[in-house]
Amino acid sequence: MKKTDHQTWDWLRGYTRDHGASPQDLDIFDEVSSRRQFFGKVGKSGAALALLGFGAGTEAALQGLFGRGMIPMAWASDAEGVADEQAKQVLGEASKEGLIVHNERPLNAETPPHLMGDAVTPIKRHFIRNNDLVSERALRKNPQGYKLEIEGEVNNPVSFTLDELQAMNTVTYRLPIECGGNGRAYFDPAPRGNQWKNGAIGNSEWTGVPLRELLNAAGLKDTAVYTAHYGEEPILGDRPPFSRGIPIDKAMEEHTLVAFKMNGEDIPAVHGYPVRLVVPGWYGSTSHKWLNRIVVRDREHDGRGMTGYSYRVPKYPVAPGARPPEEDMVVGGPWRIKSVITGPAADSEFRVGQTIKVTGQAWAGEDVVEEMWVSTDFGLNWKKAKLGRPHNKYSWQQWETDVKFDGRGYYEIWARGVDNKGNTQPIAQPWNPRGYDGNLVHRIPIMVEPA
Ligand SMILES: Nc1nc2c(c(=O)[nH]1)N[C@H]1C(S)=C(S)[C@@H](COP(=O)(O)O)O[C@H]1N2
Numbered sequence: 001m002k003k004t005d006h007q008t009w010d011w012l013r014g015y016t017r018d019h020g021a022s023p024q025d026l027d028i029f030d031e032v033s034s035r036r037q038f039f040g041k042v043g044k045s046g047a048a049l050a051l052l053g054f055g056a057g058t059e060a061a062l063q064g065l066f067g068r069g070m071i072p073m074a075w076a077s078d079a080e081g082v083a084d085e086q087a088k089q090v091l092g093e094a095s096k097e098g099l100i101v102h103n104e105r106p107l108n109a110e111t112p113p114h115l116m117g118d119a120v121t122p123i124k125r126h127f128i129r130n131n132d133l134v135s136e137r138a139l140r141k142n143p144q145g146y147k148l149e150i151e152g153e154v155n156n157p158v159s160f161t162l163d164e165l166q167a168m169n170t171v172t173y174r175l176p177i178e179c180g181g182n183g184r185a186y187f188d189p190a191p192r193g194n195q196w197k198n199g200a201i202g203n204s205e206w207t208g209v210p211l212r213e214l215l216n217a218a219g220l221k222d223t224a225v226y227t228a229h230y231g232e233e234p235i236l237g238d239r240p241p242f243s244r245g246i247p248i249d250k251a252m253e254e255h256t257l258v259a260f261k262m263n264g265e266d267i268p269a270v271h272g273y274p275v276r277l278v279v280p281g282w283y284g285s286t287s288h289k290w291l292n293r294i295v296v297r298d299r300e301h302d303g304r305g306m307t308g309y310s311y312r313v314p315k316y317p318v319a320p321g322a323r324p325p326e327e328d329m330v331v332g333g334p335w336r337i338k339s340v341i342t343g344p345a346a347d348s349e350f351r352v353g354q355t356i357k358v359t360g361q362a363w364a365g366e367d368v369v370e371e372m373w374v375s376t377d378f379g380l381n382w383k384k385a386k387l388g389r390p391h392n393k394y395s396w397q398q399w400e401t402d403v404k405f406d407g408r409g410y411y412e413i414w415a416r417g418v419d420n421k422g423n424t425q426p427i428a429q430p431w432n433p434r435g436y437d438g439n440l441v442h443r444i445p446i447m448v449e450p451a
């Protein structure tokens with residue numbers, strides 16, 4: 001066993017590789033967000049324990065690592081390491097590369113931060129969040145018989161084929177889709193659900209028709225207040241279809257798209273072929289995939305994903321671990337200011353005096369990021385970074401700066417954004433029962449060695 005924790009991880013990585021561990025075996029590391037969870041999982045997984053050859057020394061070293069909040073970089077897992085047939089097929093079709101797979105059925109995978117540096121997220125690096133399976137039509141890439149129906153509180157229920165949608169006036173924007181649970185891994189105690197770190201966000205280029213064009217064609221009644229979205233994927237288990245909606249004002253916003261192209265290509269099966277909603281700045285659950293029906297309602301929607309604790313947050317701050325009454329929960333939606341550090345990668349090693357380029361992305365829900373600040377001393381001092389403007393409303397903004405260290409040691413690079421309303425990111429994560437709205441300051445651990 002080497003002396004530093006950093007080296008411990010190198011050793012562990014090497015050891016598992018040498019002993020033929022698969023990405024699934026290593027997943028136990030990717031999914032954990034705390035020392036407690038980590039050892040909870042390892043404790044339950046005797047096979048993984050044996051595989052990794054855990055000894056008392058290793059455990060002590062790992063305890064130290066987690067104790068300092070230094071969570072190991074994820075091991076990449078791609079289509080090759082996945083066993084489920086459908087997951088394999090859709091990961092392969094979208095040429096997914098370097099994603100961390102949390103579940104195979106339903107398929108859920110996130111992007112490690114050092115692969116999030118592109119202004120436009122390539123398809124191969126866009127995260128995946130499925131509640132159920134992928135639609136049959138999408139798997140077969142079959143547009144025959146596809147229709148998008150609009151009904152409910154409208155004067156003329158209408159439907160559109162894919163050809164009809166594509167023949168309309170289209171727009172193209174760079175838009176973030178971010179899962180409401182992104183950042184859940186930093187909640188303590190850990191809420192149930194995918195333990196997303198920061199990688200359940202992508203900012204691809206989406207082409208489609210503004211939803212308001214279709215709603216206007218149907219003619220909204222005065223009673224229209226909310227949408228309800230439905231898709232055509234098979235549901236896992238005995239439960240109603242996943243179905244979210246948005247307030248009518250958000251539905252009428254010009255950037256809310258009925259999209260049929262992602263980065264100029266037909267939307268890959270796993271991202272919603274042939275047609276999906278893109279509702280930028282709001283929880284990703286509102287960006288319905290395999291969309292085939294929108295029902296306009298005269299009240300807030302109550303589909304699966306909108307009731308109880310699901311995608312809902314307490315009206316008032318609650319203590320960590322509390323269970324507020326369900327009537328005190330309200331539907332979540334708009335995102336708050338967030339940022340990630342895309343370089344350097346966690347656990348990178350530098351020399352004393354070396355100039356280190358720090359890069360990242362920042363976005364702010366319905367707002368604009370005005371400032372980015374970076375700290376290398378646990379938030380005591382902050383240095384302003386250079387920040388780009390959004391390419392279009394909602395798109396994430398790239399930022400960069402340099403840092404340098406005068407002495408050796410373990411350091412962390414922290415990043416924090418400020419939006420046009422003065423909102424910033426917390427350094428301790430406020431808690432809610434299901435772990436939504438996570439926007440904690442992102443921290444990257446590095447080692448600086450003597451020059
Ligand atoms: N039909 C359908 N649409 C869906 C989902 C789903 O399970 N079924 N998941 C939603 C959630 S929770 C998120 S975060 C986004 C993820 O989009 P992506 O997989 O393209 O990244 O899709 C949303 N649209």
Ligand SMILES: [Mo]
Pocket residue numbers: 129178179180181283284285
């Ligand atoms: Mo989500």
